[in-house]
Structure formats: C-alpha cells, structure tokens
Amino acid sequence: MSKFQPLASFLSSHHEYKLLPFKFEQLNDQDYVLTNLTGDYLSVPRAQLNRIVEHQVTPDEPIYSDLRSKHFIYEPNDIAPVELLGLKLRTKYSRLAEFTNLHIFVVTLRCDHSCPYCQVSRQSEDKAAFDMTPAMADKALDFVFKTPSKAIKIEFQGGEPLLNFEMVRYVVLEAEKRNAVTQRELAFVIATTLSLVTDDILSFCRDHNIVLSSSLDGPEELHNANRPRPNRNSHQKFVEGLNKARLALGFDNVSALMTTTEASLPMVNDIIDEYLRLGFRGIFLRPLSPYGFAIKTKKYRSYNTQRWLEFYKEGLNYIIELNRSGVKFSEHYTSLILTKMMTSTDPGYVDLMNPAGLGIAAIVFNYDGGVYASDESRMLAEMGDQTFLLGNVLVNTYEEVMLSDKLLDALEESFTLSVPMCSDCAFEPYCGAEPVYHHAIHKDFVAKKPESEFCNRNMSIFKHILGLMHSDKFTKQLFLEWSTRC
Amino acid sequence: MSVTTLTFDERIYPVDALQKAAYRFMNLFVVDFSIDKNLIICSLKPTQNSSQEGMDYHIDEFKKEVLDQVLRLKIKAETEDVRNLILGIAFSKSGFQ
Numbered sequence: 001m002s003k004f005q006p007l008a009s010f011l012s013s014h015h016e017y018k019l020l021p022f023k024f025e026q027l028n029d030q031d032y033v034l035t036n037l038t039g040d041y042l043s044v045p046r047a048q049l050n051r052i053v054e055h056q057v058t059p060d061e062p063i064y065s066d067l068r069s070k071h072f073i074y075e076p077n078d079i080a081p082v083e084l085l086g087l088k089l090r091t092k093y094s095r096l097a098e099f100t101n102l103h104i105f106v107v108t109l110r111c112d113h114s115c116p117y118c119q120v121s122r123q124s125e126d127k128a129a130f131d132m133t134p135a136m137a138d139k140a141l142d143f144v145f146k147t148p149s150k151a152i153k154i155e156f157q158g159g160e161p162l163l164n165f166e167m168v169r170y171v172v173l174e175a176e177k178r179n180a181v182t183q184r185e186l187a188f189v190i191a192t193t194l195s196l197v198t199d200d201i202l203s204f205c206r207d208h209n210i211v212l213s214s215s216l217d218g219p220e221e222l223h224n225a226n227r228p229r230p231n232r233n234s235h236q237k238f239v240e241g242l243n244k245a246r247l248a249l250g251f252d253n254v255s256a257l258m259t260t261t262e263a264s265l266p267m268v269n270d271i272i273d274e275y276l277r278l279g280f281r282g283i284f285l286r287p288l289s290p291y292g293f294a295i296k297t298k299k300y301r302s303y304n305t306q307r308w309l310e311f312y313k314e315g316l317n318y319i320i321e322l323n324r325s326g327v328k329f330s331e332h333y334t335s336l337i338l339t340k341m342m343t344s345t346d347p348g349y350v351d352l353m354n355p356a357g358l359g360i361a362a363i364v365f366n367y368d369g370g371v372y373a374s375d376e377s378r379m380l381a382e383m384g385d386q387t388f389l390l391g392n393v394l395v396n397t398y399e400e401v402m403l404s405d406k407l408l409d410a411l412e413e414s415f416t417l418s419v420p421m422c423s424d425c426a427f428e429p430y431c432g433a434e435p436v437y438h439h440a441i442h443k444d445f446v447a448k449k450p451e452s453e454f455c456n457r458n459m460s461i462f463k464h465i466l467g468l469m470h471s472d473k474f475t476k477q478l479f480l481e482w483s484t485r486c
Numbered sequence: 487m488s489v490t491t492l493t494f495d496e497r498i499y500p501v502d503a504l505q506k507a508a509y510r511f512m513n514l515f516v517v518d519f520s521i522d523k524n525l526i527i528c529s530l531k532p533t534q535n536s537s538q539e540g541m542d543y544h545i546d547e548f549k550k551e552v553l554d555q556v557l558r559l560k561i562k563a564e565t566e567d568v569r570n571l572i573l574g575i576a577f578s579k580s581g582f583q
Contacts, residue, residue: 021565021572023558026550037572053557082568086575093576420509424558450513 017055017064017073020081024049025426027463031470038088039340039429040070043470091344092429096355098149101348102362104375105140105171106157107132108164109367109382113193113229117261117288131164132367137171139393140365145178146398151185155213157364157375162196172208189213194241194254195229202248212245214238216256216278218264218271226261242278257284260311262302268315272322276329283319284332285312287457290440291379305453309460320468323478330482337465338483340430349432350374352458354416356433359390359407369394371401373410376436387439410435414445421449427462431455490530490545494552501526503555510551514544 020036027033032049034042044052044063051057052072057064067073074081109130111118144152154175156168172188179186188210197212205212216238217226223235245254256275258264264271268285275283287308315331322329339347350357358373365371369392372378377388388410391401401407414435416422422431435445437454449455469476494504501519504526508517515530530548532541 018568019561019564021569022561024554026554037569050557053560082572083575085572089572089576424506424555448509448512450510 017057017068017075019053019055020071020074020085022072023424023426023428025459025463027466027470033426033463033466034072035426035429036071037085037429038071038092038344040072041341041426041466042066042070042072043466088344092346095346095348096360098151099360100147100363101149101151102153102155102350103140103144103147104155104157104362104364105132105137105167106159106364106366106378107161107167107171109159110163111159112163112195113160113227113234115227117226117259130159130367132167132365134167134170136365136367136369136393137167137174139369141171141174141178143363143365143371143393143398143401144175145182145184149184151187152179153187153189155189155191157191159367160193160196161190162192162201165201169204172204172210176208187211192241193227193229193234193238194245195234195237197241197245199244199248202245205245206248211249211253212255214242214254214256215258216275216280217258217261218267219274222263222267222271223274225263226259239278246279251279256280258286260285260287260303260308265303265307265311268311269318272315272318272329276322276327281328282330282332282335283315285315286333289376289379290437291376291383305457305460309457309464312461313464316464316468320475320478324474330485333461334465334479335482335485337430337461338479339485341465342480342483351434351437352430352432354428354431354433355411356414356435358388358410358435359402360411365393368392371396373407374436376440380436380440385440388436410439410445414438419446419449421455425459427459430462431458488532490541492528492530492545492549494526494528496521496524496526499526499552499556500559503552503559504528506555506558507548507551511544511548515548 022034022036024032024034026046027043030045031043032046034044034049034052048057048063052063052067057067057073064073068075068081071081071085144154152175154171156171158164161168168190175186175188188208189212190205190210191213194212194214204210215227217223220235223238224232227234229237242254242256258271258275272283287305288302316334319329319331336347336349336352339345340352346353348357348361350361353361358377362374363371364373364375364378366378366381370378370381371390371393372381373388373390380387381389388406390396390404390407411433414433416425416428416431416433419433422428425431434454438447438452439445441447442452465479469479504519508515508519508528511517511530513533514536515532518529518531520527520529530545532544536544
C-alpha cells in the first residue's frame with residue numbers, strides 16, 4: 001500500500017488557480033521567459049503564456065506543477081507561496097540592512113603604466129601631490145568603522161598602490177588596531193599590476209592576510225600593447241610578480257581581471273588560453289567602461305556593444321567546450337548572473353545591484369580626501385564631472401555624506417522597480433540600476449532604456465545564458481555549478 | 487522618412503499598453519498619439535534610415551509588443567493585491583523604518 005495519497009488528492013478541487021506577480025520577455029522567435037518577484041524563471045511558448053494568464057492551464061498538464069512549484073500561480077487555499085516569496089525577497093534584500101562592505105582607498109594616483117584605456121586618469125610616477133596623507137587616511141578609517149556592516153573589506157587602488165606602499169601599510173595597521181575593539185570581519189585587497197611587487201611587500205601581505213587583484217589582458221603581445229610601461233615589459237613583470245605572489249600568499253590569493261580593447265576582439269580564445277596557461281580557473285570578460293582615459297583617447301568608442309557581445313559569446317562558447325572536454329574553467333560575469341538567476345543570494349556585484357551599489361555597497365576615499373559614491377564616480381570626477389562627489393573626509397561627517405541628497409537622489413531615482421521599462425522587465429531581478437554609467441553617457445541617472453547600451457548588452461547576455469541552458473543539458477548542469485560559486 | 491499610421495480600438499487596447507509599447511520602441515520610432523472617437527491613432531516616424539522590409543518587420547514587432555503590454559496590464563491588475571501582501575511580508579520584519 002502506498003504511503004502517499006494519489007496525485008489527484010493534492011490538486012485543487014475546483015481546478016482554479018490565481019496568478020502570482022510575474023513579468024515576461026520574449027526570449028527568441030518561439031519562446032518567452034517568465035520571472036517572478038524573486039527571479040525564479042520558466043520558459044514557455046507565447047501561446048502557453050496566453051493560456052496561463054487566461055487561467056486555461058489545467059492541473060493534469062505538466063506545466064501546471066512547474067508554475068505552482070516556481071511560484072507563478074497558486075491555488076485558493078495555498079498560504080505557503082505568498083510567505084515563501086516574502087521570505088525569499090527579504091533574503092534577497094537583506095544586504096541593505098548591512099550597507100557598505102567595500103571601502104576603496106585610493107592611496108595614490110601615480111602609476112608606472114600608461115594604459116590608453118585606463119579608467120583612472122593617471123598621473124605620472126613622480127608627482128607626490130597625488131598621494132593620500134596619514135591625516136586623510138585616519139579620517140577615512142573613522143568613516144569606515146561607522147558602517148553597520150559586520151564585514152569590512154578595504155581595497156587599495158590607484159594608480160598603482162604599491163607606489164605608496166607606506167600608506168597601505170599605515171592603513172592596514174591602523175585598521176587592525178581599531179578592529180581589535182570592534183571585531184568586524186576585516187579583509188584587505190590590493191589592486192596592483194604586480195610590476196613593483198617585492199619580497200618585503202609580499203611578506204607584509206602574507207602576515208596581514210592581504211590578497212592581490214591584478215590585471216592580465218591576454219598573451220604577451222596583446223598585454224604589452226594594452227598596458228605600456230617603460231621597457232615594454234608589463235607582461236613579463238606580471239608573470240614574475242604572479243609567481244612570487246602565489247608562492248608567498250597562496251595560489252588562489254592572486255586574481256586577475258582583463259579589459260577588452262579593439263585589439264582583443266579577434267583573440268578571445270587566445271586570451272582564455274593565456275589565463276589557462278598561467279593557472280587561472282576563470283576569466284572575467286569585461287568591456288571597456290566609459291570613464292577616464294578610455295574616453296579621452298577615444299578607446300571607448302573603438303568598438304560597439306554588438307561587437308563586444310560577439311566577443312563575449314565566442315569566449316563563453318569556448319569555455320563551455322573546454323569544460324565539456326574536462327577542463328574546469330568559468331566565466332565570472334556569467335557566474336554572477338547565474339547566481340542571481342538560480343539562487344536567492346545576491347552576489348553583491350555593484351554593476352548588477354538594485355538599489356544601486358552607490359555608497360551602500362562600496363564607497364571610495366580618494367587620495368585628496370574626496371568621498372565618492374563608487375570607483376567609477378571618482379573616475380568621472382577626474383574628467384571634471386563631480387556629480388558623485390559626496391564630500392570630503394577632512395570636512396564632512398559620516399552622516400552628512402551618507403544622508404546627502406547627492407547620494408539619496410541617485411539611489412532613489414535609479415531604483416529599477418520604478419524606472420520606465422525596467423519596472424516591467426522580466427530581467428529586472430538579474431539586472432542593476434547603474435546610475436553612474438547612465439549619467440556618464442546620457443547625463444541622466446536613468447536614461448531611456450531602449451537607447452542604453454548597458455540595457456542592450458545585459459538583455460542580450462541574459463537571453464543568451466537562458467538560451468544556452470535551454471538548448472543543452474551539459475551547459476545547464478555546468479551553469480548550475482557556476483551559480484553556487486559566487 | 488515616411489510615417490506609418492496604425493489604429494487601435496480603445497475598447498480593446500488600453501492606451502497604457504500602447505504608450506508602453508511606444509516607449510520600448512523609441513530607438514526605432516517616434517510615436518505620436520491622437521484619438522478619433524473610439525480609435526487611438528499611432529503615427530510611427532522612424533528615427534533612422536531603414537529599408538521598407540526592415541520597417542515592416544519593426545512595425546510587426548511593435549504590434550506584437552502592444553499585445554504583450556496588454557497581457558502585462560492584465561497580470562498587473564490581477565496580482566496587485568498579492569504583490570503588496572508579499573512585499574508586506576518581506577519588509578515587515580526587516581527593521582527598516
């Protein structure tokens with residue numbers, strides 16, 4: 001005798017269902033994707049979508065249980081779906097209560113590289129006027145330890161932060177001293193080209209659990225062309241620094257990011273191969289951002305979104321095939337999106353946050369004491385646009401900065417659930433507000449989304465990822481693994 | 487560039503749906519709206535050069551988008567109460583003021 005009642009016992013006696021809130025978008029010529037309030041998704045043909053909305057789907061159809069289990073419909077006596085959706089939504093937004101985890105210290109604007117696409121308007125190596133002072137660092141640390149977040153990450157950026165390593169050392173020691181009292185989860189990252197790394201620096205990093213985030217644009221010729229420095233040996237310096245740093249800090253404590261230039265476009269497989277050759281387990285395929293030198297040197301306009309998407313798709317396809325042949329390797333942007341698609345966890349990636357990550361996910365203390373709402377904000381400021389300059393640590397209090405109209409207006413106006421088109425978009429749970437990007441390009445925190453390359457690029461990526469999962473079981477399983485890595 | 491005129495019966499198509507569809511196509515058309523008795527008249531002026539074939543394709547897509555927007559409005563109307571209930575549950579114990 002079965003221990004369970006037959007299936008019919010669990011079906012509505014009236015064969016009625018109600019809709020739960022959901023949105024939809026066309027996925028391809030045949031199918032539409034449906035997403036609910038928390039980002040659970042389902043792909044159905046257009047005719048089926050119409051039947052769902054018209055309450056024509058019956059319990060004996062296979063789609064019925066999918067719709068019910070993924071919270072697109074509920075039956076009149078069901079209580080759990082409403083409570084579960086509320087709980088998942090609360091989990092998704094729980095990071096808001098503990099705002100500002102990432103604190104970026106721009107310890108110097110000096111740099112030994114002169115990359116034409118650099119998103120920071122760099123200064124030459126010998127101008128000490130572009131270094132952070134201890135007085136500014138102290139005030140910035142006052143600010144850092146006012147965050148309600150249990151976890152504090154301090155990231156050192158530049159320029160090249162190793163050119164002012166004394167300030168890095170000072171901030172780390174001071175932060176640890178303060179943390180001995182407040183007991184937060186304190187972590188440090190240095191964003192560095194690795195060209196100036198020394199045994200002394202690595203020894204300090206090892207002793208204070210500092211991890212390194214670096215840049216690798218691809219094979220030697222491409223990397224050196226993208227990232228000029230004296231002697232044209234950026235790639236050689238990177239590899240030497242990488243090997244030393246891995247030995248000193250541990251293999252996985254050194255990561256790398258790439259930036260796509262026009263010269264990268266025909267070379268995506270070579271770039272991925274270079275990451276593999278150097279032992280990395282993944283790559284972040286990143287387009288150029290419209291800030292700093294990328295705009296001044298017109299690099300930003302050297303290729304369009306469509307061409308970058310071809311580059312991304314070709315690279316992603318190559319990575320999937322590598323995995324199919326047994327080589328474990330992932331694409332980080334895809335992984336971030338998959339985490340948003342398949343889990344209730346927000347991976348905390350600033351570009352894909354709503355409300356935007358401005359100030360509440362990350363905040364920047366510039367070398368001159370200026371407080372900026374994000375890394376991109378200070379890059380805009382170096383170009384003369386101070387829209388996101390929130391104050392200065394030397395004269396403004398934490399409350400004045402965090403409650404400033406400049407910050408709150410940008411957060412409120414760009415909130416995607418009240419923005420035209422975003423508020424109806426099925427991909428909204430996966431996407432982000434990005435007011436700095438839209439302000440930089442459109443002079444508007446929101447912009448008209450049909451004209452937004454950010455919207456166009458991400459919509460295409462979301463559709464591509466869903467299409468790949470829909471069409472291939474191996475890819476679906478692989479993406480499921482990637483979704484839990486962030 | 488030639489202007490294409492489409493007419494929609496307001497008893498079938500809510501003007502909200504037409505406006506939302508026009509917004510989504512603003513990179514392809516500038517849409518002017520007018521009303522004549524029960525008919526909503528949409529004049530679509532292309533924003534960029536396009537072949538007749540391309541224009542016909544985009545107009546067909548616009549019509550499909552109007553239907554999608556009608557469906558979106560139906561879902562929104564039916565689910566507004568439960569949406570507010572879910573949001574209430576989500577934020578009731580968040581500590582946010």
